[in-house]
Amino acid sequence: xxxxxxxxxxxxxxxxAPLALRRxxxxxxxxxxxxxxxxxxRSRVVATLGDGTARLWIPESVPDPFSVDLHAGTCLAxxxxxxxxxxxxxxxxxxxxxxxPDGTTEVLDDVPRGWxxxxxxxxxxxxxxxxxxxxxxxxxxxxxxxxxxxxPSSVGGLTFDASGKRLAVAHYGGATLWEWRKGRFRASRYPxxxxxxxxxxxxxxxxxxxxxxxxxxxxxxxxxxxxLRMSGYPGKIRSLDWSAEGLFLVTAGARRAVVWSFAxxxxxxxxxxxxxxxxxxxxxxxxACHPRGPWVAVGHADGRVQFCHLDETVPSILAKEGxxxxxxxxxxxxxxxxxxxxxxAGDLVWVSIDPTLLADVG
Amino acid sequence: MNSVPVTxxxxxxxxxxxxxxxxxxxxxxxxxxxxxxxxxxxVGIDNDLVVDADxxxxxxxxxxxxxxxxxxxxxxxxxxMQRKDRFDGILVETTGLADPxxxxxxFFVDDDVAERTxxxxxxxVVDAKFLEARLEDSPEAAEQVxxxxxxxxxxxxxxxxxxLRRLETRxxxxxxxxxxxxxxxxxVPLDNVLGxxxxxxxxxxxxxxxxxEDHDHEHDDAVTSVSVTANRPLEPERFMxxxxxxxxxxxxxxLRSKGILDFRGEPERxxxxxxxxxxxxxxxxxxxxxxxxxxxxxxxxxxLDEASLRAGFADCVAA
Numbered sequence: 001x002x003x004x005x006x007x008x009x010x011x012x013x014x015x016x017a018p019l020a021l022r023r024x025x026x027x028x029x030x031x032x033x034x035x036x037x038x039x040x041x042r043s044r045v046v047a048t049l050g051d052g053t054a055r056l057w058i059p060e061s062v063p064d065p066f067s068v069d070l071h072a073g074t075c076l077a078x079x080x081x082x083x084x085x086x087x088x089x090x091x092x093x094x095x096x097x098x099x100x101p102d103g104t105t106e107v108l109d110d111v112p113r114g115w116x117x118x119x120x121x122x123x124x125x126x127x128x129x130x131x132x133x134x135x136x137x138x139x140x141x142x143x144x145x146x147x148x149x150x151x152p153s154s155v156g157g158l159t160f161d162a163s164g165k166r167l168a169v170a171h172y173g174g175a176t177l178w179e180w181r182k183g184r185f186r187a188s189r190y191p192x193x194x195x196x197x198x199x200x201x202x203x204x205x206x207x208x209x210x211x212x213x214x215x216x217x218x219x220x221x222x223x224x225x226x227x228l229r230m231s232g233y234p235g236k237i238r239s240l241d242w243s244a245e246g247l248f249l250v251t252a253g254a255r256r257a258v259v260w261s262f263a264x265x266x267x268x269x270x271x272x273x274x275x276x277x278x279x280x281x282x283x284x285x286x287x288a289c290h291p292r293g294p295w296v297a298v299g300h301a302d303g304r305v306q307f308c309h310l311d312e313t314v315p316s317i318l319a320k321e322g323x324x325x326x327x328x329x330x331x332x333x334x335x336x337x338x339x340x341x342x343x344x345a346g347d348l349v350w351v352s353i354d355p356t357l358l359a360d361v362g
Numbered sequence: 363m364n365s366v367p368v369t370x371x372x373x374x375x376x377x378x379x380x381x382x383x384x385x386x387x388x389x390x391x392x393x394x395x396x397x398x399x400x401x402x403x404x405v406g407i408d409n410d411l412v413v414d415a416d417x418x419x420x421x422x423x424x425x426x427x428x429x430x431x432x433x434x435x436x437x438x439x440x441x442x443m444q445r446k447d448r449f450d451g452i453l454v455e456t457t458g459l460a461d462p463x464x465x466x467x468x469f470f471v472d473d474d475v476a477e478r479t480x481x482x483x484x485x486x487v488v489d490a491k492f493l494e495a496r497l498e499d500s501p502e503a504a505e506q507v508x509x510x511x512x513x514x515x516x517x518x519x520x521x522x523x524x525x526l527r528r529l530e531t532r533x534x535x536x537x538x539x540x541x542x543x544x545x546x547x548x549x550v551p552l553d554n555v556l557g558x559x560x561x562x563x564x565x566x567x568x569x570x571x572x573x574x575e576d577h578d579h580e581h582d583d584a585v586t587s588v589s590v591t592a593n594r595p596l597e598p599e600r601f602m603x604x605x606x607x608x609x610x611x612x613x614x615x616x617l618r619s620k621g622i623l624d625f626r627g628e629p630e631r632x633x634x635x636x637x638x639x640x641x642x643x644x645x646x647x648x649x650x651x652x653x654x655x656x657x658x659x660x661x662x663x664x665x666l667d668e669a670s671l672r673a674g675f676a677d678c679v680a681a
Contacts, residue, residue, distance in 0.1 A: 031446040051446030073411075074445045092413075092441050113414055115441060133416065153418050154434060172420050172433060195420040195433050213431070213472070214424050236473040 024320065024341070024351040027065060029055055033342025034075045036331035040084030040123055044101045045333055047342055048075035048089055056103055059333040061352050068103050071095060079119040082126050082141050090116025096130045096137075109137060118157050122164025125180060129167055131155035136169055136178075138185070147185055149178055157198035161205045170196035170210045177208070177222065190220045192227065198237075202262055203246030211237040215253060217260075221267065228267055230260060235283040239330075243289045243296070248310055250287045250296050255279030257287050257298040257308060277308040277316050288330040288339070297339050299327025305341050305349075320349055366443070366479045368452045369556055370465050372506045373487035374496055375458035378516040382487055382548040382555070383455060389552060393450040396442050398435070400457045411449070413438055417457060419464045422471060427610070427639045429471065430464040436472045443478040451556060452479065459502050462486075462509040463617065463638055469561070470640040483560035486510035486540075487548065491520045493529060497583060504585035507533055508617045508662045510540040511560035518544045537662055538587050539620065563633045563644055566620045585617065588668045589660040590675040595626040596657055601678040605634065605641070608674065613639030615666070621659030624649070626680040634659075 032050030038059065039046070045063070047055045052071035057063035071091025079088050087099045088108070096109035096116050109116075114132035121128045126141040129149075136149040136158060153172035160167050167178040167185075174191040196210035196218065207228070209219040215236060219228030237253035249260045249268075256275040260268040277284070277298045286299040294310040303324030307317040320341055329342035341349040373379045387395065387410055396411045420433040435454065442452065454465060462484055469481040486506045488496075493515075496503035507513065513533060518526060530542060543550050559565055601623065609616060619636040634643035649655050661671060 032444045034444055049446070050444035074441055076441060076444075092445075115437075117437065117441075153420075154416060154437060172418065193421070194423065195431075213420065213422055213433070213436075238474075 024349040025062065027055075027348045027350065029065075029342075029346040029348050031346045032074070032344050033329045033346060033348060035078040036329040036340040036342055036348075037078050037080055037087065038331065038333045039080045039087060039101065040334075042334035043085070044087075045331070045338075045340060046078065046087050046099065047329065047340065047348055048078045049346065050074045052091060052093070054087075054089065054099060055348070056099070056101075059338050063350060065348075066103060068099060068105060070097050070099065070105060076115060076117050077119040077130070079121050082121045082123050082128060084123055088119045088121055088128060088130070090119050090130055090132075094132065108139075111137075118155055120158050120160050120167065122160040124162065125160070125164030127160065127164055127167070127180065129158055129160070131158055131169070134171075136167070138167070149176075149185060149187075151176060153195075156196045157200075157210070159199055159201055161201045162203065163205070166201075166205075168199050168201060168208045170199035172196070175199055175208055175210055175220070190225055192218050192220075194218075198240070200240055200242070200249070202249070202267075203242050204262075207262060207267055209240070209249060211240065211251075211253075217249075217251065219267065226266070226269075228269060230268060230273070233258070239284075239286040239288075241287050241289040241296075243294065243310055244292050245294075248289075250276075250289055250310075252284040252287050252299075254284060255281065257284050257296055259296075259310060259312075274312050276310065276312045277306045282322065286327045286330040288332055291332055291334055291336045293336065297330045297332070297341070299330045299341065301326045303327060303343055305330070307339075307353075319351055364448075365477075366449055366452055367482035367557065367559070368439070368454060368469070368479050369482045370454045370456065370462060370484045371487065372456050372460060372462050372484060372509065373458065373514075374489065374492075374500075374503055374506070376492075377458075377487045377489040378514070378545075378548045379455060379458075379487050381516075382485070382514065382550075383453065385548055386453065386552060386556070391552060394447075396449045396452045398438055398452065398454045400455060411442075413442070415454075417460065424471075427613075429467045429639055431468040431471050432464045435465065435468050436475055439475050439479055443474070451482070459500075461502060461505050463505070466509065466561075466637045467640055470637065470642070480559075481561045482556070483511040483558040484509050485512045485514065485555050487514045487516050488533075490515050490518045490526060490529060490544075494532070497532070501584065504536060504583055505617065507536050507540070508585045510537055511558060512555055513537070513540045513542050514545050514548060514550060514555070515542055516545045516548055519546045532583070536583055536585050536587065538589065538660060561635070563635065563642065563646055566633045566635050567622060567631070567646060584664050585662065586666055587660055587662045588666045588671050589658060590672055591659075592624070592657040592675065592679050593654070595624045595655070595680050596678045597680045598625040598628065598632070601625070604674050604678055608671075609636055609639045609641055612663075616661050616663040618662045619660065621657070623657045623659070624655040 034048045036047045055065040057065040072093035077090035092115045094111040094114040098106045111132045118131040129138045138147040151171040156170035158169045165180040178185040195213040198211040215233040216231035233253040240251040256277045256279040260273045282301040288297045298306045302322035304322030305320040307319045325344040339351040416434045418433040623632040630645040633646040
């Protein structure tokens with residue numbers, strides 16, 4: 001069992017539900033929106049862009065984003081920093097940059113001709129990890145020592161567990177789990193043939209799940225390396241996220257968002273996933289789970305965004321019309337009152353979510 | 363958004379790949395390129411972006427289809443396509459010993475790569491003086507010739523005309539549809555190597571029929587081509603079943619395939635092309651008036667069983 005309580009006792013929504021979402025504000029940021037994240041203390045939202053800049057704003061109904069230069073080329077990776085206030089950004093200029101809430105920046109690492117493609121940081125352990133090629137470079141906050149973790153191929157993704165002492169890294173041929181103990185890292189391998197392009201921990205810490213080049217997910221139960229195969233996707237799985245209570249893994253890659261249940265002792269083993277939202281032939285590109293309630297923002301290849309309940313019988317709410325460019329980034333702020341929607345052209349829509357929708361969530 | 367053309371440069375070490383790359387980057391054409399190289403060498407021009415690649419070849423298993431792709435290329439092209447400053451083109455230089463197939467297959471297989479970029483052409487540079495020796499001693503040399511859409515027969519000033527003719531015949535036996543250009547120091551108008559759209563199905567229609575006739579083979583190279591034709595219409599279901607089974611079973615050895623087909627009851631021409639086991643096909647407009655409706659299909663591959671290919675194709679002819 002993956003802990004937690006399923007919050008599913010919300011009243012059903014009216015079908016004319018766009019009322020539940022206030023009108024969104026639209027900003028033109030002028031370049032591909034690579035990622036949108038909230039910092040740990042909820043005071044800032046940041047979007048990183050394909051022109052190497054970021055936009056930083058305070059999450060409120062009418063935000064006032066301001067621009068910060070981060071990288072020479074494009075931003076590639078973004079994560080909240082260990083202090084809960086700042087952010088870490090990686091770019092194709094080989095730099096790892098810390099962005100403070102006031103918009104000041106500091107270069108933490110510089111790998112000439114390298115690309116920082118993936119970043120993770122843990123407030124619990126104070127470790128910062130950033131991948132450039134096959135190497136993950138890890139430093140403790142305040143510590144000078146650099147740990148270089150090498151992998152058989154370029155890194156596809158990396159993530160800390162909740163304790164911040166276990167770092168899971170996806171690569172060609174499987175995943176590697178690095179355990180931080182007494183100031184050093186020890187590796188265990190989780191082999192599975194193929195190219196693994198992203199990785200996530202289940203919030204309970206019992207499973208790691210990767211996305212694969214073959215349009216499939218692969219998972220392992222960490223304890224005994226029990227394999228989980230989750231396939232059948234028609235397209236590339238560009239995004240995945242865990243529901244608020246940690247029981248459901250929601251993914252892109254199909255006409256509707258795909259929901260795998262990790263309740264029970266064997267996770268999604270021998271169980272079919274459910275699908276949520278209204279699908280057409282435009283595949284889901286991004287998903288983002290609401291941080292408190294049983295809702296998921298689902299962004300499609302044509303720019304359409306739906307607000308979907310984890311219970312597939314509850315009608316979905318249209319958050320943004322389609323007929324535009326693919327959604328490239330989706331993110332709620334930490335208390336779930338706002339949703340940021342970014343697309344390939346650099347349009348960012350900032351949606352306020354009506355409190356009545358979340359009234360019972362607390 | 364516009365799809366950015368990607369040109370792949372292959373060729374044995376010393377054949378002149380870097381010379382060609384430098385020419386593309388330095389000539390005044392007003393275009394901006396991103397260049398993906400394996401070893402940071404003599405290239406690198408202010409206006410262009412040079413990116414290091416690791417040439418990571420990954421195996422993929424999609425149901426019944428196994429193939430290899432360039433994992434690093436997927437990542438690099440994804441990053442380049444996010445950039446605000448878009449490029450007019452992307453050049454991918456492969457190492458001298460590289461098999462071009464994983465690069466080509468990447469464009470068939472990855473959704474992001476296919477959506478935002480397309481393979482323009484595979485350009486192979488060969489050294490006119492040493493190609494025959496390379497064909498004897500290294501399988502990669504034949505693969506690079508086999509995959510070429512354009513083949514630069516470079517350093518022609520170093521060989522006698524009679525040797526050049528023999529070499530060209532041998533190249534033709536391996537690859538009947540590549541455009542062969544004679545060059546010295548890769549001196550070629552750039553519009554002969556860039557912007558070719560050689561992987562566009564429309565270009566398959568331009569296969570010149572005489573290339574599809576049999577050639578006399580002086581050498582028994584492991585990589586050869588076989589072309590098959592039919593003057594009567596094919597049964598579409600039977601053909602697709604045969605072609606797909608052929609690629610599934612023999613796709614490791616069939617490097618490239620291209621064909622223009624006359625399907626029974628279909629007014630339009632059906633065009634197919636494949637790279638190993640991956641194939642695409644589509645209807646590409648009606649047959650030109652006055653042209654005979656004649657199906658033609660060419661395979662380039664290793665150890666091709668010509669008799670069995672002919673028999674299999676003949677079985678697809680409608681009764």
